[in-house]
Amino acid sequence: MSENKRYKTQVINDEILEKLSLDNRYNFVNDNLRVILTDKQLNFLKQVQDFCVNYEAKNKITHGPNEDVYEWYPDFGKEGYITRQTPYSCIDLNYEDYGMAIEFMRILALDNFDPQFAMGSGATVICINPIYAHHEDVPERLEALKELVTGQVVGCLLMTEPERGSDAVHQLTTCDEQEDGSFLLNGTKIFNTNAPKSKWAIAYATAEKNQGNLLGQFLINTSWEGWNCERVGIPWTPKLYIGKETLNNLKVPKEYVLGGIGKGREHLFEGLIPERIAIAVRCISACWGALAHAVIYANMRKQFDREILLFQGVGFSLADLWAKTTALTHGVLKFAEIYDEKHEKYGDLPDPIAQSMVNSASQYKYICANLAKKVCFEAANLMGGAGVCDNTLMHDYISVSRILEVVGGTKQIQQFIMSRGLKRLFKNL
Numbered sequence: 001m002s003e004n005k006r007y008k009t010q011v012i013n014d015e016i017l018e019k020l021s022l023d024n025r026y027n028f029v030n031d032n033l034r035v036i037l038t039d040k041q042l043n044f045l046k047q048v049q050d051f052c053v054n055y056e057a058k059n060k061i062t063h064g065p066n067e068d069v070y071e072w073y074p075d076f077g078k079e080g081y082i083t084r085q086t087p088y089s090c091i092d093l094n095y096e097d098y099g100m101a102i103e104f105m106r107i108l109a110l111d112n113f114d115p116q117f118a119m120g121s122g123a124t125v126i127c128i129n130p131i132y133a134h135h136e137d138v139p140e141r142l143e144a145l146k147e148l149v150t151g152q153v154v155g156c157l158l159m160t161e162p163e164r165g166s167d168a169v170h171q172l173t174t175c176d177e178q179e180d181g182s183f184l185l186n187g188t189k190i191f192n193t194n195a196p197k198s199k200w201a202i203a204y205a206t207a208e209k210n211q212g213n214l215l216g217q218f219l220i221n222t223s224w225e226g227w228n229c230e231r232v233g234i235p236w237t238p239k240l241y242i243g244k245e246t247l248n249n250l251k252v253p254k255e256y257v258l259g260g261i262g263k264g265r266e267h268l269f270e271g272l273i274p275e276r277i278a279i280a281v282r283c284i285s286a287c288w289g290a291l292a293h294a295v296i297y298a299n300m301r302k303q304f305d306r307e308i309l310l311f312q313g314v315g316f317s318l319a320d321l322w323a324k325t326t327a328l329t330h331g332v333l334k335f336a337e338i339y340d341e342k343h344e345k346y347g348d349l350p351d352p353i354a355q356s357m358v359n360s361a362s363q364y365k366y367i368c369a370n371l372a373k374k375v376c377f378e379a380a381n382l383m384g385g386a387g388v389c390d391n392t393l394m395h396d397y398i399s400v401s402r403i404l405e406v407v408g409g410t411k412q413i414q415q416f417i418m419s420r421g422l423k424r425l426f427k428n429l
């Protein structure tokens with residue numbers, strides 16, 4: 001197999017493979033979304049799509065197993081396509097197009113281009129968000145922020161521990177404050193996307209084990225002494241580097257303490273709303289990516305002398321997946337727009353609005369992950385053998401949708417958060 005070949009053996013015929021080009025898949029998505037997007041959203045979406053199409057052609061990217069998605073960061077960063085949640089004026093980027101709805105467009109374009117790359121860059125974004133929120137104009141933090149947002153380096157978030165996954169608040173990693181205001185961190189973290197490739201990491205640790213109210217939040221340079229990282233094997237996303245880190249008396253100077261003891265819990269919860277909306281968007285993007293493949297394929301593949309789309313078993317099933325994807329796209333986009341509106345109006349969200357957003361972010365993460373799992377799997381099945389071989393991105397969609405169920409809180413945890421929300425609503429009556 002040559003270095004940059006996508007597949008071992010061609011299974012799908014030339015004509016269909018050609019039709020499954022990124023350009024055509026983007027056109028399919030755009031034809032579906034044109035009516036519901038604002039001009040600004042559609043223009044930005046097309047701008048990122050054009051970049052991806054040209055980038056793929058120019059660099060002869062096949063999305064084959066030998067490509068290193070981490071090499072693409074600086075090129076996407078230069079264009080401002082690592083994140084668009086805010087204008088990043090504090091580091092002089094001043095993006096004109098920004099906000100959660102614009103971020104939706106960015107993720108959609110990147111995910112259709114390469115789902116594993118989109119997932120990895122999402123982990124850099126959850127490293128960026130807390131630095132942006134708590135940089136307080138400290139030069140060291142701003143420097144890290146600029147490197148990350150512009151894609152010069154990769155970032156990661158260290159919340160999960162070997163013994164503390166869903167129960168993220170009761171951490172075992174400790175932070176001991178020193179006289180000079182620095183902290184010593186000790187403990188083990190796990191399942192941290194990008195960690196083995198990252199320059200910067202955000203970590204949570206507590207002054208006393210299991211005490212959620214004593215959590216702090218820290219920015220770590222992974223070249224510091226005391227950082228030890230191994231790669232965890234996740235067969236579903238072979239191009240991503242997921243880490244297990246042992247922090248051994250790792251000293252965090254005070255300039256890098258984003259939240260001292262007691263502040264970490266609040267920082268942890270504020271980060272969860274944008275993280276979960278972004279995961280919901282990635283789920284929706286995976287649905288569109290899988291549908292674009294299956295719809296093109298089913299319109300061209302013939303069995304019994306007819307295009308398979310014309311058999312009800314295929315055509316009606318695709319129609320069902322298409323309807324559900326469209327409806328949820330409308331919902332998530334509206335929610336992203338509301339999130340932008342409220343932030344524009346209030347800056348920091350008042351408590352009742354933030355509480356309502358926590359519930360909605362969980363609802364969308366929950367329902368979109370559920371849909372992505374179904375759409376990606378069913379769409380691949382509707383393509384028969386072509387849907388499970390290595391000729392297209394379908395296996396990435398199935399794999400990534402499997403992971404999207406787990407990250408950012410499993411479905412049971414989203415149900416748990418939502419059921420608590422129902423209790424709170426009842427108390428208000």
Ligand SMILES: Cc1cc2nc3c(=O)[nH]c(=O)nc-3n(C[C@H](O)[C@H](O)[C@H](O)COP(=O)(O)OP(=O)(O)OC[C@H]3O[C@@H](n4cnc5c(N)ncnc54)[C@H](O)[C@@H]3O)c2cc1C
Binds near residue numbers: 157159166192403
């Ligand atoms: C590929 C990948 C990438 C990841 N990236 C990151 C990252 O970048 N940063 C990071 O910090 N973490 C990351 N994670 C970790 C992820 O967030 C956790 O795996 C997840 O929160 C679940 O924790 P756990 O694996 O310890 O499972 P556990 O918490 O042990 O859960 C096991 C099972 O028990 C269920 N369960 C647990 N508690 C309850 C409850 N109260 N009610 C009902 N059911 C419950 C869960 O739903 C699950 O089904 C990643 C994980 C994966 C697989």
